[in-house]
Amino acid sequence: MRRHATLPSMLSLQQIGMALDADPTLGGLAFGLTYGRPEPAIEAVAGAQAIKSATLTVTVDYESGAPLS
Numbered sequence: 001m002r003r004h005a006t007l008p009s010m011l012s013l014q015q016i017g018m019a020l021d022a023d024p025t026l027g028g029l030a031f032g033l034t035y036g037r038p039e040p041a042i043e044a045v046a047g048a049q050a051i052k053s054a055t056l057t058v059t060v061d062y063e064s065g066a067p068l069s
Helices: 013-022
Strands: 032-035 039-043 051-055 058-061
Touching (some): 013 032
Antiparallel strands (some): 032 058, 039 051
């Protein structure tokens, strides 16, 4: 399942990486986190500056007590 989050523009990808590396088990809720390089995107806007964004995919490995959760 994909979830999208909008983060404040002042939060850099380096800060996100540091936060994910600080607690890769999310306080014991997960076995670990993996993430890759951000996928940058630029959307042109007629008569204005382009909108720059990036998508960072984070995979959370976890186990649940119910088979369909």
